[in-house]
Amino acid sequence: xxxxxxxxxxxxxxxxxxxxxxxxxxxxxxxxxxxxxxxxxxxxxxxxxxxxxxxxxxxxxxxxxxxxxxxxxxxxx
Numbered sequence: 213x214x215x216x217x218x219x220x221x222x223x224x225x226x227x228x229x230x231x232x233x234x235x236x237x238x239x240x241x242x243x244x245x246x247x248x249x250x251x252x253x254x255x256x257x258x259x260x261x262x263x264x265x266x267x268x269x270x271x272x273x274x275x276x277x278x279x280x281x282x283x284x285x286x287x288x289x
Contacts, residue, residue, distance in 0.1 A: 216289065219257045225250045240274055247281055258288050 233239040265277050
């Protein structure tokens, strides 16, 4: 992302250090926060919108939602 020809990203968006937590819950929280930062920057620059995703308590659903959101963002890029 740091060399993307169309979009400019902050260091917060491209830093992937400490992406894995000590627990599954902590890891999901870290990845979700990171995806939210990247999403915000992509949508701000592209002027596109993505549907709102309702948070789930189910970890498997959270992972599926994050995968889908990452795929959606990849298509924008």
